[in-house]
Amino acid sequence: MRLTLRRRVVAPYRTVDGTPKDWQQTQNGNFRDTFPSNLWTDITIPFWSMPENTDHPTQKSEKLIAKLILASTRIGEIVFDPFLGSGTSSVVAKKLGRRYLGIELDEDYCLLTEKRLELAEADRAIQGYTNEIFWERNTLMAQKSRRSTVDEGEG
Numbered sequence: 001m002r003l004t005l006r007r008r009v010v011a012p013y014r015t016v017d018g019t020p021k022d023w024q025q026t027q028n029g030n031f032r033d034t035f036p037s038n039l040w041t042d043i044t045i046p047f048w049s050m051p052e053n054t055d056h057p058t059q060k061s062e063k064l065i066a067k068l069i070l071a072s073t074r075i076g077e078i079v080f081d082p083f084l085g086s087g088t089s090s091v092v093a094k095k096l097g098r099r100y101l102g103i104e105l106d107e108d109y110c111l112l113t114e115k116r117l118e119l120a121e122a123d124r125a126i127q128g129y130t131n132e133i134f135w136e137r138n139t140l141m142a143q144k145s146r147r148s149t150v151d152e153g154e155g
């Protein structure tokens with residue numbers, strides 16, 4: 001699967017015939033699809049306000065693990081994490097259609113994982129990853145709010 005990052009276009013260059021060069025012009029703004037570079041600046045810790053947040057002290061973000069899993073596995077393959085913590089690797093593996101296996105020393109953290117896996121039955125959302133595209137931080141929200149402004153204007 002292609003790992004795609006959608007960024008807002010800063011310099012909207014055009015070819016000589018005036019068509020956008022490597023970017024798309026949309027009603028909601030101008031975007032370019034790229035591959036993630038070697039430096040990932042769009043990852044945060046799971047803040048308390050994010051649905052994925054748990055009490056685990058070193059929980060990784062689902063978005064970070066999703067990038068790793070998408071870059072290194074195919075659908076149906078197994079993701080093994082011998083230090084599972086709050087279960088992020090297994091939860092993301094499940095959301096992305098991979099099988100998973102995890103080991104965790106602390107029983108409370110295992111329970112957090114079980115709860116998260118149960119929630120993932122109904123909710124496959126991964127924050128920052130929509131329609132198989134990673135969105136640069138705040139880009140999707142900006143696009144949504146611009147769209148609702150347009151919709152309200154059309155009413």
Ligand SMILES: C[S@@+](CC[C@H](N)C(=O)[O-])C[C@H]1O[C@@H](n2cnc3c(N)ncnc32)[C@H](O)[C@@H]1O
Binds near residue numbers: 086
């Ligand atoms: C850095 S945390 C992993 C955090 C995890 N990636 C997440 O997103 O929640 C490492 C975990 O390994 C567990 N651990 C440490 N030694 C272990 C061992 N020998 N066997 C299994 N789990 C162990 C700790 O209890 C801790 O929850």
